[in-house]
Amino acid sequence: MRRVPRPAPPPTLSSAKAERERAAAATFYATWDGAAKYGKYSVYKAPDVKEALEQAFANKCAYCESTYGATQPFAVEHYRPKGEVTINGVRTPPGYYWLASDWDNLLPSCTDCNSPRAQELPGIKETAGKANAFPIGSESRRATRPGQEDREDRLLLHPYLDHPEKHFEFVWQTTGIDEGWVRASRNDSGRESRKGQTTIKVCALQRRGLVEARRRVVRQLVGHLESLAALKAAIGRHPQDQGLREQFERGVADVATFVADDAPYTAMTRQVVAAYYDRLFPPD
Numbered sequence: 001m002r003r004v005p006r007p008a009p010p011p012t013l014s015s016a017k018a019e020r021e022r023a024a025a026a027t028f029y030a031t032w033d034g035a036a037k038y039g040k041y042s043v044y045k046a047p048d049v050k051e052a053l054e055q056a057f058a059n060k061c062a063y064c065e066s067t068y069g070a071t072q073p074f075a076v077e078h079y080r081p082k083g084e085v086t087i088n089g090v091r092t093p094p095g096y097y098w099l100a101s102d103w104d105n106l107l108p109s110c111t112d113c114n115s116p117r118a119q120e121l122p123g124i125k126e127t128a129g130k131a132n133a134f135p136i137g138s139e140s141r142r143a144t145r146p147g148q149e150d151r152e153d154r155l156l157l158h159p160y161l162d163h164p165e166k167h168f169e170f171v172w173q174t175t176g177i178d179e180g181w182v183r184a185s186r187n188d189s190g191r192e193s194r195k196g197q198t199t200i201k202v203c204a205l206q207r208r209g210l211v212e213a214r215r216r217v218v219r220q221l222v223g224h225l226e227s228l229a230a231l232k233a234a235i236g237r238h239p240q241d242q243g244l245r246e247q248f249e250r251g252v253a254d255v256a257t258f259v260a261d262d263a264p265y266t267a268m269t270r271q272v273v274a275a276y277y278d279r280l281f282p283p284d
Contacts, residue, residue, distance in 0.1 A: 001063055001157055001164040001199065002267045007056040009103035010048035018043045018101050025097045037083050037093055043101040045076050053108040058262035061110035062159050063130070063203040064210055065265050068110050077109035079158060080149070081132040087139060091132060098146040104160060112210070113203040120208035122181070128204035130156075135198050155198040167196035170268040172218045180215030181206060182268070214265050221258045221269055225276045227251060232280055252280075 012018060021043050028038040043049075053076065060067050061074065068074050080096035082105075099105040109130070112119070116129040136142055137153030157164050171181040182205050184196030200206060228251045235244045258269040 001159055001168070002065060002261075002270075003163050003165065004056055004062070004159040006104070006160040007052055010046070010052040012043060012046040012048050013101055013103055015043075021101060022098070025100060029094055029097055032094060035093065038097060039083070041082060041100045044078070044082075044106055049106065050074075050076060050108075053106065057108050057159075060108075060262070060264065061113055062107040063109055063113040063199070064205055065267060066110050066112075066210065066213065067262075067264050068108075072111065074108045074110060075114045077107045077114050077130070079105045079107055079156070080134050084132050085134050085142075086132045087142075095132070096134075096143065096149075099149075104158075107159070112207060113205075119204050121204065121206050122178075128201075128207065130202050133202050135202065137194075155195055156202060157195050157199045162195065164199075165267055165270070167193040167199070168267055170214070170218070170271055172268070172272055173222055180211040180213075180218060182214075214268055217258070217265050218268060218272060221255070221272055224251060224255050224258070225273070225280070228255065229276065229279050 021041065024040065025038050028036075054074075062077070078096070078100065080099050082095050082097055082100040084091045084093040084095045086092070096105070111117070112129060114130055116127045116131050118125065119128045121128065133156070135155040137155060141151050141153060143149045143152055154161075157167060167185055168182050169185045171178045171183070173179070182200060184192040184194075184200065186192050204210075228248065231244060231248045231251060235241065235248060238244060255273060257263060259266055259273055263269065
């Protein structure tokens with residue numbers, strides 16, 4: 001996950017149709033029987049909503065940063081579930097029905113992050129995927145009506161509200177099976193980020209296929225960076241060689257494609273590039 005600037009909401013979400021849908025849900029839950037679910041939501045998946053999300057996230061999953069554009073449709077995922085919330089393994093209605101078409105509550109998600117599926121995780125095989133999960137620090141603080149969301153201690157990272165790069169660290173250049181892993185970052189006291197831990201678990205960010213995809217990218221990137229470091233050293237020995245300088249500039253342009261917003265796994269690639277920065281651009 002990378003931080004994404006909040007895009008402008010699409011027109012459909014402020015339309016009369018959206019207002020009618022929100023009013024109908026509110027009316028339904030005003031006399032709720034404690035069991036039935038309101039299931040007539042449609043505004044959140046309007047074409048302009050999907051288009052705005054695709055543009056903002058560059059056709060990538062908001063959680064894992066895999067590119068889905070060329071191979072699969074994406075789901076408009078509710079950050080806070082609209083119909084029920086899984087609490088201690090139990091699907092508990094009514095969920096956050098008032099946020100069903102709230103712009104900040106809608107994120108693009110791939111199938112593996114969004115849906116419960118059998119996954120190979122390090123040392124274990126289990127069903128994983130966000131689905132109706134929305135873990136918070138204390139259930140006594142969970143919002144049950146509009147306007148109470150701010151009192152919740154969110155444990156799931158949000159790309160508009162958080163700085164994910166502060167909560168994750170990636171394993172690379174180990175040549176072991178852990179290359180490509182993600183883990184929660186630690187603070188100065190050595191404590192792991194709880195948001196990082198929770199987001200990795202809820203979205204199955206350690207699933208085998210995803211780790212392998214990150215591993216392929218990081219190995220390519222490190223190859224480019226090591227070549228650049230060698231060129232930098234050669235330029236130091238031959239400062240008048242214009243050919244070496246041009247090769248270096250082309251190499252920098254190649255590396256830039258790994259950290260562009262539309263590149264996969266930029267939370268990882270940006271960490272790796274930052275680790276090389278002083279070698280490639282030492283202070284004068």
